Amino acid sequence: MQALRQRIEKEGQNLGGGILKVDGFINHQVDARLMDACGAEFAERFKDLGATKILTAEISGIAPAVMTAKHLGLPVVYARKSKPITMPDQVFLTLAPSHTKGRMVELIVSPEYLAGGEKVLIIDDFLASGATTLGLVRLAQTAGAEVVGIGALIEKIFEGGRAAMEALGIPVVTLVAISNMEDGKIEFAANA
Amino acid sequence: MQALRQRIEKEGQNLGGGILKVDGFINHQVDARLMDACGAEFAERFKDLGATKILTAEISGIAPAVMTAKHLGLPVVYARKSKPITMPDQVFLTLAPSHTKGRMVELIVSPEYLAGGEKVLIIDDFLASGATTLGLVRLAQTAGAEVVGIGALIEKIFEGGRAAMEALGIPVVTLVAISNMEDGKIEFAANA
Numbered sequence: 001m002q003a004l005r006q007r008i009e010k011e012g013q014n015l016g017g018g019i020l021k022v023d024g025f026i027n028h029q030v031d032a033r034l035m036d037a038c039g040a041e042f043a044e045r046f047k048d049l050g051a052t053k054i055l056t057a058e059i060s061g062i063a064p065a066v067m068t069a070k071h072l073g074l075p076v077v078y079a080r081k082s083k084p085i086t087m088p089d090q091v092f093l094t095l096a097p098s099h100t101k102g103r104m105v106e107l108i109v110s111p112e113y114l115a116g117g118e119k120v121l122i123i124d125d126f127l128a129s130g131a132t133t134l135g136l137v138r139l140a141q142t143a144g145a146e147v148v149g150i151g152a153l154i155e156k157i158f159e160g161g162r163a164a165m166e167a168l169g170i171p172v173v174t175l176v177a178i179s180n181m182e183d184g185k186i187e188f189a190a191n192a
Numbered sequence: 193m194q195a196l197r198q199r200i201e202k203e204g205q206n207l208g209g210g211i212l213k214v215d216g217f218i219n220h221q222v223d224a225r226l227m228d229a230c231g232a233e234f235a236e237r238f239k240d241l242g243a244t245k246i247l248t249a250e251i252s253g254i255a256p257a258v259m260t261a262k263h264l265g266l267p268v269v270y271a272r273k274s275k276p277i278t279m280p281d282q283v284f285l286t287l288a289p290s291h292t293k294g295r296m297v298e299l300i301v302s303p304e305y306l307a308g309g310e311k312v313l314i315i316d317d318f319l320a321s322g323a324t325t326l327g328l329v330r331l332a333q334t335a336g337a338e339v340v341g342i343g344a345l346i347e348k349i350f351e352g353g354r355a356a357m358e359a360l361g362i363p364v365v366t367l368v369a370i371s372n373m374e375d376g377k378i379e380f381a382a383n384a
Contacts, residue, residue, distance in 0.1 A: 015277075015278060019277065019278065023276075023278050023279070023302065023304070024304070024305065025267075027278065028269060028270065028276075028278075028279070028301075028305060029268070029269045029304075030258055030261070030267065030268045030269075030270070031267060032258045032259070032262040032266075032267070032268055033261075035258065035262075036262050058250070059250045059251055059254070059270070059272075062251070062255060062258075063258050066222055066224045066227065066254075066258060067224070067258075069224035069225075070224040070225055070227075070259075074224075075222065075223060076222045076224055077222075078220065078222070078251070082293075084215075084219070084220075084293070085207075085211065085293075086207060086213040086215050086219065086220075087215070087220070101274075101276070102277075109220075110215065110220060112216070113215070113220060113221040
């Protein structure tokens with residue numbers, strides 16, 4: 001998606017170690033109208049999958065997921081990283097490594113909001129190694145739901161996450177793909 | 193706001209101890225179109241304040257804040273509760289008690305995205321005792337910014353947060369006000 005790519009070219013920072021800083025428009029400060037446009041694009045690309053619910057992970061996935069949900073008219077559930085007191089004792093929980101925290105984090109969804117038979121569309125900010133996304137896939141499958149699609153704003157192709165998703169037979173859409181971040185570069189690839 | 197009030201009447205749960213569970217449409221599962229409508233309402237009510245930025249706290253404030261930001265065409269910054277590795281070492285940080293966690297949490301904003309001279313509109317899910325909101329006000333003031341308005345989806349009038357805001361001379365808008373949650377009740381008040 002051209003608008004997102006241009007924003008990364010202008011403001012994205014390569015911090016080394018494969019970390020792309022996009023805190024000025026996605027991860028700390030959010031450009032809500034850009035996220036709305038990204039949500040519209042995901043909605044268009046995924047509109048024929050029959051999704052009944054969108055699933056994301058707090059925190060950075062919320063803005064693009066909520067915008068996609070608005071365009072598709074679907075509810076969105078965000079997996080929590082700690083269990084609030086409003087959640088029942090019996091939950092769906094899985095562990096996934098966090099890129100920016102350097103440790104495992106919990107992903108928790110209440111069975112109240114993820115049920116068997118649902119067709120789940122996963123939307124997140126990044127697709128890197130795919131570890132968080134696979135955690136969301138496990139949560140959905142544990143609930144007896146089917147994952148019908150996976151969308152991410154930015155794919156870091158060199159971390160290889162896409163292969164794991166496609167091995168599961170799940171279609172993957174990313175809006176911007178980055179092929180190389182060595183030596184301070186941010187090189188873009190043609191989008192899949 | 194009628195649509196939000198009706199949803200609380202239908203699905204909100206009084207868990208006791210002043211805890212209103214709205215996990216089915218705000219705090220875990222999000223009704224994106226309802227949040228969009230709430231954002232439109234905030235945008236209408238605050239459109240003449242000259243706000244240059246919206247500030248909220250992760251996690252539950254993000255959906256209504258991003259929708260308000262979309263309608264007003266403003267960037268939104270969400271205060272982080274832990275410092276990601278993409279954030280500089282020097283940050284604005286304050287402490288606020290968390291209602292649902294039973295302990296103090298940090299609210300952290302990078303100086304990159306909150307500057308002197310900004311006119312800040314605070315949007316959050318709940319206005320209860322006002323402790324989190326006052327934390328956001330402190331962050332903004334530490335940055336040299338001015339808080340021009342405060343909006344919350346749901347006000348728990350009996351926790352008294354509004355008085356603290358109005359003592360600072362900041363206009364407060366809440367979309368639904370709840371006056372009493374004793375004995376399992378959820379009683380609504382006329383909106384301020």
